[in-house]
Amino acid sequence: MRAVKILERVLVTIPIVLGVAILVFLFIRLTPGDPVDIMMGQGGAVSEGEMEQLRKEFHLDEPLPVQLWLFLKDAVRGDLGYSYVLKRPVTQLISERLPATIELALGSLVISLLIAFPIGIISAVRQNSAVDRLSMAGAFLGISMPSFWLGIILILLFSVQLKWLPVQGRIGFDAQLQNITGYFVLDSLLSGNRIAFWSSLRHLILPSLTLGAPVAAVVARVLRSSMLETLRSDYVTLARSKGASEWIVVLKHALRNALIPTVTVVGLQVGILLGGNMIVEEVFGWPGLGRMVVSAIFDRDFPLIQGTVMIYAFTFVMANLIVDVMYTYLNPKIEL
Amino acid sequence: MHNGNLLEIRNLTTIFPGRRGDVRAVDSLDLNMRAGEILGIVGESGCGKSTVLLSILRLIRHPGYISDGEIRFRGVDLRQLNSSAMRQVRGKEISMIFQDPQTTLNPAFLVGEQIREALRLHHIIPGRKMPWPFDAALRRHEKQRVLEVMREVGIPSPIDRYVAYPHQFSGGMQQRALIAAALVCGPTLLLADEPTTALDVTIQAQIVELMLRINKERGTAIILVTHDLGLAAEFCQRIAVMYAGRIVEQGNVEQVVMHPRHPYTQGLLNCRPRISMRELRVQPIRGNVPDLAELPFGCAFAPRCEHVQDVCRIGPVPMVTEPDGHINRCLVHTGFQRQENWQWSDRVERTV
Ligand SMILES: Nc1ncnc2c1ncn2[C@@H]1O[C@H](COP(=O)(O)OP(=O)(O)OP(=O)(O)O)[C@@H](O)[C@H]1O
Numbered sequence: 001m002r003a004v005k006i007l008e009r010v011l012v013t014i015p016i017v018l019g020v021a022i023l024v025f026l027f028i029r030l031t032p033g034d035p036v037d038i039m040m041g042q043g044g045a046v047s048e049g050e051m052e053q054l055r056k057e058f059h060l061d062e063p064l065p066v067q068l069w070l071f072l073k074d075a076v077r078g079d080l081g082y083s084y085v086l087k088r089p090v091t092q093l094i095s096e097r098l099p100a101t102i103e104l105a106l107g108s109l110v111i112s113l114l115i116a117f118p119i120g121i122i123s124a125v126r127q128n129s130a131v132d133r134l135s136m137a138g139a140f141l142g143i144s145m146p147s148f149w150l151g152i153i154l155i156l157l158f159s160v161q162l163k164w165l166p167v168q169g170r171i172g173f174d175a176q177l178q179n180i181t182g183y184f185v186l187d188s189l190l191s192g193n194r195i196a197f198w199s200s201l202r203h204l205i206l207p208s209l210t211l212g213a214p215v216a217a218v219v220a221r222v223l224r225s226s227m228l229e230t231l232r233s234d235y236v237t238l239a240r241s242k243g244a245s246e247w248i249v250v251l252k253h254a255l256r257n258a259l260i261p262t263v264t265v266v267g268l269q270v271g272i273l274l275g276g277n278m279i280v281e282e283v284f285g286w287p288g289l290g291r292m293v294v295s296a297i298f299d300r301d302f303p304l305i306q307g308t309v310m311i312y313a314f315t316f317v318m319a320n321l322i323v324d325v326m327y328t329y330l331n332p333k334i335e336l
Numbered sequence: 337m338h339n340g341n342l343l344e345i346r347n348l349t350t351i352f353p354g355r356r357g358d359v360r361a362v363d364s365l366d367l368n369m370r371a372g373e374i375l376g377i378v379g380e381s382g383c384g385k386s387t388v389l390l391s392i393l394r395l396i397r398h399p400g401y402i403s404d405g406e407i408r409f410r411g412v413d414l415r416q417l418n419s420s421a422m423r424q425v426r427g428k429e430i431s432m433i434f435q436d437p438q439t440t441l442n443p444a445f446l447v448g449e450q451i452r453e454a455l456r457l458h459h460i461i462p463g464r465k466m467p468w469p470f471d472a473a474l475r476r477h478e479k480q481r482v483l484e485v486m487r488e489v490g491i492p493s494p495i496d497r498y499v500a501y502p503h504q505f506s507g508g509m510q511q512r513a514l515i516a517a518a519l520v521c522g523p524t525l526l527l528a529d530e531p532t533t534a535l536d537v538t539i540q541a542q543i544v545e546l547m548l549r550i551n552k553e554r555g556t557a558i559i560l561v562t563h564d565l566g567l568a569a570e571f572c573q574r575i576a577v578m579y580a581g582r583i584v585e586q587g588n589v590e591q592v593v594m595h596p597r598h599p600y601t602q603g604l605l606n607c608r609p610r611i612s613m614r615e616l617r618v619q620p621i622r623g624n625v626p627d628l629a630e631l632p633f634g635c636a637f638a639p640r641c642e643h644v645q646d647v648c649r650i651g652p653v654p655m656v657t658e659p660d661g662h663i664n665r666c667l668v669h670t671g672f673q674r675q676e677n678w679q680w681s682d683r684v685e686r687t688v
């Protein structure tokens with residue numbers, strides 16, 4: 001039953017993603033800037049004829065509805081077209097870059113949860129203590145600090161001053177990692193390459209921290225306030241009256257119920273992990289989707305922009321689906 | 337056991353600090369209880385009934401605290417126990433059932449598992465303790481015991497109900513499940529905090545019947561907290577009437593219901609609808625429930641009392657014990673005379 005419902009929800013994502021694709025398709029064509037102009041502007045002396053030739057090749061001379069039709073016809077078959085600038089299939093470009101972005105997003109998710117959970121729980125249990133006030137001040141900072149600034153500060157401190165962690169990239173040059181899945185941490189485990197494993201982990205830390213800081217801050221605050229509520233509830237008193245220790249009361253009875261609102265917020269934050277990574281990837285020279293889509297936007301590389309945004313939309317919808325499924329496990333009153 | 341009493345409370349005072357000053361939710365409370373007895377605590381909303389029960393289990397939540405007194409359970413002062421020894425008492429020796437079953441069961445866990453939790457916490461079923469998930473055998477034995485208790489408290493088809501969530505239970509069933517959770521370790525004292533207030537009238541009777549049966553069959557002593565003097569009169573052997581954090585009258589049912597000494601008790605009796613009489617005559621006690629942060633210096637009931645005289649307001653009123661053990665805290669029965677031998681120092685309330 002549950003499996004059927006999950007499948008249903010997965011199928012529903014297809015029209016959502018296509019809808020997003022159509023919107024993006026229209027928006028990038030309605031904003032000023034002509035891809036051929038930009039390409040040729042860099043090339044120097046180009047004849048009018050050659051430009052016409054290119055426009056024809058990209059179907060940019062057709063009316064908008066025809067262009068849209070051509071795009072959708074290919075897209076539903078999984079063909080997202082050719083990048084104007086890089087002259088390679090968009091699907092190929094995306095699949096090369098996607099693992100880096102997902103690795104970074106997962107890294108930040110893990111780091112932010114590792115930070116947020118202890119802080120959220122301790123702040124709630126010791127409400128108004130020094131720990132609580134300090135953490136909440138820190139959380140406020142975490143939310144309000146721009147990520148490029150935090151990234152640079154972290155690089156200056158940990159890479160330049162202390163020389164603990166690398167500045168740029170995903171892995172050291174000496175690691176000699178053989179590419180299997182594109183996820184470097186996973187690949188080094190699969191190939192048993194210890195040097196590559198530590199190197200890729202070390203490269204992951206600072207960008208993950210930068211990207212995860214605002215997420216950690218938001219999650220810590222939500223967790224704290226929902227823990228404050230569940231710690232006051234009658235069922236916590238019941239657990240105490242049964243003779244449960246403070247550990248069991250807090251980590252089992254109170255936390256379990258506080259997770260319900262927290263999971264929703266974590267799901268929403270996945271969007272930030274995806275969207276925020278353009279800046280972080282730029283700061284840390286991380287070869288992911290974010291950097292690629294930024295340069296694609298500057299180049300007016302329509303197929304590449306469309307393809308990447310569709311992937312973003314898909315990931316976002318999927319993250320929400322995962323949250324909804326987890327929600328039904330956490331809250332027995334809700335069905336999918 | 338300590339001179340035959342299961343529970344002896346002396347001078348218990350529980351304070352909630354507040355913006356407008358401390359609230360003495362329980363003030364210099366004395367209470368004795370024998371094993372196997374049913375004691376009723378009766379009073380209006382906000383008079384400190386729940387606070388008494390929570391104080392016994394030392395579950396008063398910060399910033400509230402027990403400021404004074406002794407709580408002797410089987411001769412041992414619970415206030416002197418360290419927190420791990422206190423946890424041994426909770427749920428195993430003394431357990432509690434609550435006013436609102438709907439919010440008291442944890443919505444995220446199976447009902448059966450919540451009943452089993454106390455068994456597991458107190459290692460009631462002998463067996464090797466192994467880390468999850470290798471504890472299957474012990475788990476099965478414990479589940480067996482839980483099913484027995486569920487049957488005992490009248491939960492139909494306990495095997496199915498074990499794996500249900502609280503929201504799938506009706507209010508009455510939830511309260512039965514909570515009673516099962518309270519009984520599963522075989523406590524000697526059960527604290528029942530208005531166990532029927534949130535339930536339908538028909539269900540109320542069933543739950544009270546159930547508690548009576550438990551008292552008979554298991555010999556479990558019960559403190560039944562209620563705002564319904566009639567209910568207490570029906571089911572308890574002794575009754576303590578509370579007003580504004582203090583006991584104002586205490587005695588056996590006969591004494592309290594037939595010969596109420598305190599005007600407040602008389603008021604409670606009058607405001608109970610008597611169906612047997614042709615017309616329903618309800619006489620509410622005039623005035624409002626007192627504000628515990630701003631109690632008068634003298635008798636707390638004085639502002640609402642019909643018999644009040646000046647002498648009631650000039651100072652605190654001590655307890656008077658009549659020869660038959662009937663206790664009250666009212667000057668009417670001393671002819672409004674303040675007596676020489678009253679000890680103003682100990683028992684007697686705050687000084688200016
Ligand atoms: N957590 C708390 N914080 C502050 N004050 C409290 C708290 N709990 C109780 N009090 C105070 O103690 C007084 C007694 O409360 P208590 O809950 O014991 O009353 P009760 O007799 O059980 O009432 P009810 O019939 O409504 O359950 C209340 O008037 C309230 O002002």
Ligand SMILES: [Mg+2]
Pocket residue numbers: 385386387435529530
């Ligand atoms: Mg109460």
